[in-house]
Amino acid sequence: xxxxxxxxxxxxxxxxxxxxxxxxxxxxxxxxxxxxxxxxxxxxxxxxxxxxxxxxxxxxxxxxxxxxxxxxxxxxxxxxxxxxxxxxxxxxxxxxxxxxxxxxxxxxxxxxxxxxxxxxxxxxxxxxxxxxxxxxxxxxxxxxxxx
Numbered sequence: 001x002x003x004x005x006x007x008x009x010x011x012x013x014x015x016x017x018x019x020x021x022x023x024x025x026x027x028x029x030x031x032x033x034x035x036x037x038x039x040x041x042x043x044x045x046x047x048x049x050x051x052x053x054x055x056x057x058x059x060x061x062x063x064x065x066x067x068x069x070x071x072x073x074x075x076x077x078x079x080x081x082x083x084x085x086x087x088x089x090x091x092x093x094x095x096x097x098x099x100x101x102x103x104x105x106x107x108x109x110x111x112x113x114x115x116x117x118x119x120x121x122x123x124x125x126x127x128x129x130x131x132x133x134x135x136x137x138x139x140x141x142x143x144x145x146x147x
Contacts, residue, residue, distance in 0.1 A: 003126040007045040007077040025064035035089045038073045043085040043111035046077035047122040051111040058144040059107040070094040078139035083119040088139035
């Protein structure tokens, strides 16, 4: 069975002019694409199956990422349902010369595991050790109200 720490993924994208809007910062849609891709990777590690995006909620754009900076995208699965995986995704701008980071964007997403195009059951996520508990507790504390 996978544990929460096994699903943690970190990816970097250098913000290029082709990623930018009129303000020379990363276009929100590009940032969301990166978040969706990395979030899906975390979901697939948890589900041990292919996953598709079911929903993304509470995407908060707190500050821009200028051209030349790096978008640091981090995600991890923190809960599962019968066929779904809930993922927390955070983005920071990173100065490529110093490595200093500043939080820019965050979201919660739900992915559904699929096999041959149909929803398929996922294993429970194990919470082993301090790192798993820390990640799960951080996501649950920030998670928007579930309907």
